[in-house]
Amino acid sequence: MSRTVYVNGRYVPESEASVSVFDRGFLFADGIYEVTAVLNGRLVDFEGHVARLHRSLNELNMHLSLNDNALRDIHRQLIDKNDLQEGLVYLQVTRGVADRDFAYPDAQTPVTLVAFTQQKAIIDSPLADRGLKVISLPDMRWGRRDIKTVQLLYPSMAKMEAKKRGADDAWLVESGLVTEASSSNAWIVDHDNTLITRELSRSLLHGITRRTIMQLAQQHDMKVEERGFTIKEAQNAREAFVTSATSLVYPVVSIDQRPVGEGWPGEISRALRRLYIDASLQSLDAGQGQA
Known part of the structure; x- marks a missing residue:
């Protein structure tokens, strides 16, 4: 139809x-x-x-x-x-x-x-079950990434380069630090279970799902730190994941062919995904969402 x-x-x-x-x-x-x-x-x-x-x-x-x-x-x-x-x-x-x-x-x-x-299947997404493989690429986009413009050629090229290398997506790097993924915000979980994501600036999009995940994490006594991190730190992290409106939370299981954590979706990223889905559905059932 x-x-x-x-x-x-x-x-x-x-x-x-x-x-x-x-x-x-x-x-x-x-x-x-x-x-x-x-x-x-x-x-x-x-x-x-x-x-x-x-x-x-x-x-x-x-x-x-x-x-x-x-x-x-x-x-x-x-x-x-x-x-x-x-x-x-x-x-x-x-x-x-x-x-x-x-x-x-x-x-x-x-x-x-x-x-x-x-x-699109959002709740029962195969990528949420198996996790993403990502590569790192230099961030060559224009300087106002905080504005959600339709200038998406470089993110598209980054996504295609990732697929060419057998991965799902790319994390973009500028001055040695990860800015974000091609179409989502990037996160890691350190070995003290602290959630780490880049602070808001003109360098990255101010994600709506990012904001909600931060609120949910704090409500459940999870520590959140806003700062930049390197690809090496991400590879050595306990977990990594991305957030966006239609992925919600996708675990990242490898970066540049190196496993993150045990190399499969981690318990914290999976828990955050469940929290987000549950909170969204409860909000809709309570009439707080928009029909």
Whole structure:
């Protein structure tokens, strides 16, 4: 069946969805996006994703006329129209249509807004069971990684290089320290069971799932430390894992072909994944999530 997608105020079959060839998202990657997980037909951490969307808009001097309720309704409509029970809703905002020029229009120019759903097994993911194999690569992305832009060519190249080497993903390294994975935040667990992840800055995306995992860890008396770490430290750690909206928590079992810990998903990363899923489902059941 063809999906129903949202394009600038209209819900249309995916075969009829289109934007202008002069859209700045197409010409300059001048756009931002958010991905929100869907469990049991409901949105997870929606408020956090919308807050980050507004932050990205502000950083790029882009203006979106729709309020948060309207954005929520778009997500709900897409979930209903596509009968999505588990997966994601992808939302993208670009600076809109203008003749090609490096100088972009002012903030009042109408933006282009598109959204669509994707089915994905999130809770029962094979990658969560077997864990990820990752490689390390230099971080060659632009300097404003805290803005969730559609400039994803280098992360795509990193992912493909990982697959070429028989791995699942890449951890990116700058000035000797891991920034993040190609599309998720990177974590390690030291031998004192302290969770370690890079502090927030312009060097990495301010992950919504990262934030929730930190809150859950602290609620369960787990120590969390925000700092950079090297690939060697990660290889010698007790455990490693990544967090993102659609992976939730994936254990990392090897880095550059060297096993992490015992070389299989560790108990702490598996426990954090269960805590996140349980907390999300409980929140949805209590009516705190968005239908």
